[in-house]
Amino acid sequence: MIRRTFLILPALGKKRETNLWREGILDWEDFRSTARIKGIGAAKKSEMDLLLARADSSLAAKQSEYFCRILPSVEHWRMLDNFWEDVAYLDIETSGRSRYAEVTVVGIYTKGQMISLVKGQDLNFQNLAAALKDAKMLVTFNGSSFDLPILEYHFPFAVPKVPHCDLRHACRRAGYSGGLKIIEKQMGLLREREVEYMTGEEAVYLWHAWQRSHSKNALNLLLKYNEEDVMNLEPIAHKTYRLLEQQLLEEAKI
The missing domain is CATH 3.30.420.10 (Ribonuclease H-like superfamily/Ribonuclease H)
Structure with a gap:
């Protein structure tokens, strides 16, 4: 579930996250491999790609504490899996x-x-x-x-x-x-x-x-x-x- 989570990106809420899923952007890899995303400018998209890359490497290294700073506490359950x-x-x-x-x-x-x-x-x-x-x-x-x-x-x-x-x-x-x-x-x-x-x-x-x-x-x-x-x-x-x-x-x- 955490790799489907886009709430770790700045100014991106649950409604936008749900819309991304509905548009077929289901996880971090989909987001980064999609050249253009409606409503997100090129510069902002590049910044978000870097943030997702850092999140991915932190997850791979089991640095769970990183997500305390970027994921709302009510959504920490998404990390469990x-x-x-x-x-x-x-x-x-x-x-x-x-x-x-x-x-x-x-x-x-x-x-x-x-x-x-x-x-x-x-x-x-x-x-x-x-x-x-x-x-x-x-x-x-x-x-x-x-x-x-x-x-x-x-x-x-x-x-x-x-x-x-x-x-x-x-x-x-x-x-x-x-x-x-x-x-x-x-x-x-x-x-x-x-x-x-x-x-x-x-x-x-x-x-x-x-x-x-x-x-x-x-x-x-x-x-x-x-x-x-x-x-x-x-x-x-x-x-x-x-x-x-x-x-x-x-x-x-x-």
């Missing part, structure tokens, strides 16, 4: 709902590995940065409003500045609304019974129970809850990507 193997799915737990609350658990699923970092044990700047150092994309649910600002406040610069797909907003565009657990059920995803009905408030309670009495059961249940949050982001991201891609292509009648 090029970086599935390099996505970090992320979710945090906190001691309260304020952005200044303590981060208690950071769960990260990347390259087939689940990483759980716990406050007071192994959650620190170095370990968080190391867990995310190879990520070319981030996927969260409501992370743009909650997880990422909180992590930036407590662990400045630990999270890489790479494209970020916030599934809360992407799912809404794809026709799904509600919180993560509601969308999981709509998509047929099931949680393990022990955490099936847990909420964020109960996660806060479990952390305080662990702090008070060092109950291993409380901590293990909290980690299990967080793991389910993180692991379910992957199938949701795949389905949402397919739905959004289909929507765009159907609108353009491709």
